[in-house]
Amino acid sequence: MSDQNYALYYPTLEFRDYEWLWAAALLWDRIYKIVPEGYEPEEPDNVAVLMEEGEVGIPIRPEKYAKDVANEFKKKLESRHWEASAVRTDFSEDKEYINFTKVKWM
Numbered sequence: 001m002s003d004q005n006y007a008l009y010y011p012t013l014e015f016r017d018y019e020w021l022w023a024a025a026l027l028w029d030r031i032y033k034i035v036p037e038g039y040e041p042e043e044p045d046n047v048a049v050l051m052e053e054g055e056v057g058i059p060i061r062p063e064k065y066a067k068d069v070a071n072e073f074k075k076k077l078e079s080r081h082w083e084a085s086a087v088r089t090d091f092s093e094d095k096e097y098i099n100f101t102k103v104k105w106m
Contacts, residue, residue, distance in 0.1 A: 007031045008034070035060070
């Protein structure tokens with residue numbers, strides 16, 4: 001069993017539910033969140049203090065992963081093979097059920 005007890009906070013860049021955050025800070029050793037390079041989340045002072053300690057709100061910068069993830073996504077899209085239950089696999093027509101306005105191709 002691993003000694004690491006980490007969590008990833010998403011989908012927002014700023015914490016929204018502070019009661020959850022206080023409880024989570026007691027439960028998990030570290031809480032990460034995905035934050036783009038150059039973006040500084042606007043958090044209240046008490047959250048900023050937690051973040052300064054380096055165990056809450058640790059930023060994961062997606063830039064170094066984005067190109068590889070985009071290429072993998074494109075391959076899956078083209079193959080029409082999905083391993084997620086939330087994605088339709090019954091492509092009876094020649095179209096995908098993805099909101100392409102939310103997809104940025106590299």
